[in-house]
Amino acid sequence: MAEPGRPRRPVFLDAAAMEEHGEVVDPVQQIEAAHQSAAVLVGTGRAAHDPEVTARLVALVEQVGLSTVADLWSERPARSLPGALWRLYALREWVRQAPLEASREYAAGVRHTVVSHAVAGAAEPPGPDELAELLDAVLRGVFEGDLAVALERAAAFCRVVSAGRADVTEGQAPADQAASLLETAADLDAAAALWRQDRLV
DSSP states (O other), X not given: OOOTTOOXXXXXXXXXXXXXXXXXXXXXXXXHHHHHHHHHHHHHHHHHOXXXXXXXXXXXXXXXXXXXXXXXXXXXXXXXXXXXXXXHHHHHHHHHHSHHHHHHHHHHHHTTOHHHHHHHTOOSSOOHHHHHHHHHHHHHHHHHSXXXXXXXXXXXXXXXXXXXXXXXXXXXXXXXXXXXXXXXXXXXXXXXXXXXXTOOO
């Protein structure tokens, strides 16, 4: 039970859970909720100027779960605010859940993508801790820096990992995995351009 006078954390229900409770899911409302929640999250973080608020927003997945974030945003277009946020949080979670794999692939990709490595801004050598800090820094940039730069850093990260994945598997990495990462990079760069034009919604 919540302490008296203490605000409760909101409960997020996905479509299946809402249907189990007898609630009808309106696809239009789901779309509106995705875009509104993304705008509120970014707006709140950027207006707060508070490192503690930023830290909580960066760690959103630990608070509500990746599946909840996916239910909110993963179905939205990649070149939209909720779609871009979903990709940032998913990348951060991958680095947290598979730190050795992520650092091995990133490190292998650096020599093939020197410029992208510089844009991403990972510390040297790019081990598990350094990549975790990189993805945290990217998300902090969404809330307290230049959001477009944060998206471009994430895009560069994807390009380095894509190159490294092929290298560490001697070219045997599934083609769709490499293509997916490069597509994500292109989408994040496009989202950065839209933000600069005040058109990322």
